[in-house]
Amino acid sequence: xxxxxxxxxxxxxxxxxxxxxxxxxxxxxxxxxxxxxxxxxxxxxxxxxxxxxxxxxxxxxxxxxxxxxxxxxxxxxxxxxxxxxxxxxxxxxxxxxxxxxxxxxxxxxxxxxxxxxxxxxxxxxxxxxxxxxx
Numbered sequence: 001x002x003x004x005x006x007x008x009x010x011x012x013x014x015x016x017x018x019x020x021x022x023x024x025x026x027x028x029x030x031x032x033x034x035x036x037x038x039x040x041x042x043x044x045x046x047x048x049x050x051x052x053x054x055x056x057x058x059x060x061x062x063x064x065x066x067x068x069x070x071x072x073x074x075x076x077x078x079x080x081x082x083x084x085x086x087x088x089x090x091x092x093x094x095x096x097x098x099x100x101x102x103x104x105x106x107x108x109x110x111x112x113x114x115x116x117x118x119x120x121x122x123x124x125x126x127x128x129x130x131x132x133x134x
Contacts, residue, residue: 046092051106053088057081058110062118081107 061077082103086093098106116123 043095046089046095049089050085050092050096050098053085053092054081054106054110056088057084057107058114060084061111062114077111078104078107081111 058081061081064080065077082100085103085107093103115121
């Protein structure tokens with residue numbers, strides 16, 4: 001038995017132990033990051049579902065406004081949109097936790113955006129014109 005074999009016999013268990021600890025550390029780091037990635041993906045799906053429901057609710061409100069223009073009350077339309085969203089995606093509402101006020105603001109913004117698109121109104125151009133830009 002040579003001196004190299006003796007050194008190898010001494011170092012081999014130490015190196016194996018360090019390699020095992022390194023592999024366990026990398027595995028623990030990976031498993032720790034995995035739920036975070038899933039959580040981000042789940043939140044993104046809930047956000048998408050919430051915005052999709054808002055857009056659908058806006059579409060329903062616009063259809064109702066076109067059929068019955070006498071009920072064109074923006075607060076009532078926003079309330080109907082929020083009611084639809086709460087019925088449509090309760091899981092996203094629970095997970096994201098927006099307040100009633102936040103939902104109403106989002107509904108009004110989406111409703112205004114859709115109405116501007118229907119009427120061809122460009123609010124940015126109007127604001128620039130009002131500010132004196134040409």
